[in-house]
Amino acid sequence: MNAGRANAARRPPTLPTRITHRIELFRGREWVWLGAGAVAALAWPMLVTQHWLHITNLSLIAVMGAVGLNLLTGNARLVSLGQAAFLAIGGFSAGAMSHHFGTPFWLNLIVATLMGGLFGLIVAIPSLRLKALYVAITTLALHFGVTAAFAVYLARVIRSEGILIDPPQFGFFELYDAAPWYYFLLLIATLVVIGALNLQRSHLGRRWVAVADHEVASSALGISIHRAKLSVFVITSMLVSFAGCLGAYYEGVVTEGFYDLHLAIAYLAMIIVGGLGSVLGSILGAFLITLMPYGLDLLLKFGGVKISAGSISGLHSVLYGVLIVGFMLFEPLGLAEIWRRVRDYFMLWPFKYRPLDQLRQR
């Protein structure tokens, strides 16, 4: 590396090589915004009604699932229609464990996560040799296989419509009310988000994108394509099943009907609307799509329109469809990109582009 030092003399002196600066998740003013966001998040239960707190909790669970799906579909470009299946695997593992063995919450959470990984492996192995887009079919088939299996399990073994799950116990404290759930989910969702951001800036995250962008080139650079695809599949499946387990505990019941294809597509809508490959996008999309039915309800009530429950669910489907197709056609990078543009517009005003110097340092 002596030659490298010889070159250093030729380097213009103003250019930065402060590497620490370049791998931080947040810098400068962003910390201020984060702090403000954290205060607002902590005060949230005091600001809203139980109903809206419940919706927030559902959104937080959706954030975890969407973050996992977005790593798989947004970063590694493997389209998964098996989201509901993996959520169901998490939920049913927890339900079955607590029903048959009466095991505690934390153990069920671990088992659910591992089961997700196992099923991820089962789908991933035959999908490895295929073109990426075929994964859509294997996961779609998995969805129907898994939900059918759980229907059989409920009918034959449980002999009921669903499995009831007791709320998690921490010592004498029972996680039951919306507010404690909120703080618990907020903590976990924050950890999941940080974990996903870290994965994206780590060599693993880069490897997934590289393999998705060009398989031959990445293998010629020393990456085992099989291992890369396996790892992304298993890790994201575990994350989604983890979220599915938390969701089941939050609902207090697991039923087969909850995990329909509609749910899988709702998650796809989240990451497409939010922004493929962006963690911020997963968060925005998860909140937006979870809120949408309630917003629609309000809107209909406000407008004095009365339609049947069936039609409302149809309306939800139509909205998902319009959002997915619309964003795919007109803004494939989603809300995250729109947000970035708006932010840049205000921050740089009256200019249009960053100063050249700042561009280099970024």
Add this chain to the structure above:
Amino acid sequence: MLQVITVLEIAGVYALLALGLVMIYRTSRVLNLAQGELAIICAYVAAVTTGAGLPWFLAIPVTLATGAIAGAVIYVSTMRPILGESPVVGIMTTVGVAILIRGVMVIAFGGDTTMLDSPFGEAVVLAGVEVGPEHLVVLGGSWGCVLLIILFNFYSSTGLLMRAVSDDVTLSAQRGIDVDRIVGIAWVLALVVGAVAGYLHGQRALISTAATLIGVNALIAAFIGGMDSFRGAIVGALTVAVVEFVTIQLVESHWAEIALVVLMLVVLTFRPWGLFGTVEELERV
């Protein structure tokens, strides 16, 4: 005998849908995940038009026209703008279309389950067994259409152009083939065939939003056979129909889905390109 007829009926419907999927895949490299939804909405159209008193010889053209229009609209409004983009975009868009149609179905038809009346009234005795007229319609209609598609693909000039486009889009374009038109025709045809499948499905089973599952089974059929092979689609459809029928007879309908998934995973593990699919080349470097 009746069992054989049932399997052949199911297989015929799957084969039509799978052939549509293959046609679309070969020309535009898009997996159309909305195929089942489109077929069923056409079946609903048939149910509504016959319900309104339209005779079958008018209702069927209306149904097929619905399929054709749907194909043209989907191709022009969603597929053409994303031509040449990553296949991920295409597949997601068809997912969006699928859920959109499902919603329309629920709103417009209330998720009602209906069945279509057979155009013919008389039962026929076939090999000593009395066979209802609807069976003849489904059998004849589906396999007749399959034959037509094969003939079209291998003996018509448009079919030849389609095969050229599926071999090499760039070369075809350079040779003066209007690729846009050919791909558009493929979409329209595939959905007309899908409308036929939907109509025939309505002859032998209930039309409901749940019936869109036939699209999933057709995907599995096309996939087992090989996404780019007509022969594969037919063999895949027969395989899926047999497996589905046998498991339903032996156990129950839930097990059929599980069996199909296992079957698919096993086939893919040993033959990643399906039974008759061409092995797709590595990216050239």
Add this chain to the structure above:
Amino acid sequence: MTTESRLEVRDIHLSFGEIRALQGVDVDVPSRGITALIGPNGAGKTALLNSVSGIYRPQSGRVLLDGEDLVGLPPHVVAKAGVGRSFQHLELFARLTVTENLLVARDFLFSGNPVSAMVFYGSARRQEMQHRAAVESIIDFFELWPYRDVPARALPYGVQKLVGFARAMASEAKLLLLDEPGSGLTRDEKEDLARFLLRLRDDRRIPILWIEHDLDMVLDLADHIYALDLGRVIASGDADAIRDNAAVAASYVG
């Protein structure tokens, strides 16, 4: 000569069905200097590089890197053995920035499990810093400063070619395979390329196997030249030998 060879290709045969891409090719890349491969289109130059890096598997013959046979190894193992590779067409990772593209080439030098990557503290962070520092030195070498954080798909063509070259080197390879790094470049960019090739040879002392269509450039820079045609070596030697070779002239002109 053989004792000092970094890469020895011995009697490689490669065919795809009826098409014989390589018919008994022998090539030596000495551990010092630039070795160039020339020849008309379809001569088998890229096929030879692909056989070395494991993308194609030759039917017979040996590929020895410092005496170890690479035939039959998958591409990622060949890369780990120390073979860096650039591609003829633009095969950058479109969504990654220049820095990240170079970091991917060092991917196999990272250690650690997914959990440590999620926590990103301690070893994972240290490794990231260390590899980024190494990549910075390559960015310096190729003078890519303005493009550090630009996604590869947004780069001008000439810069993309250069990044492809830089990426091949980023893995601390002990042999570089460059597939037409100069095609499509402007005159200025070619001058730069020549400068980098020479500095790589003289400062960093990495042996290079280099495919190039620009015969003048090859004759100026290469220490050793192999001319391929129809899957065979038709001539080899230094610039003077190639310039005067009748077979080379024939394959290029007629």
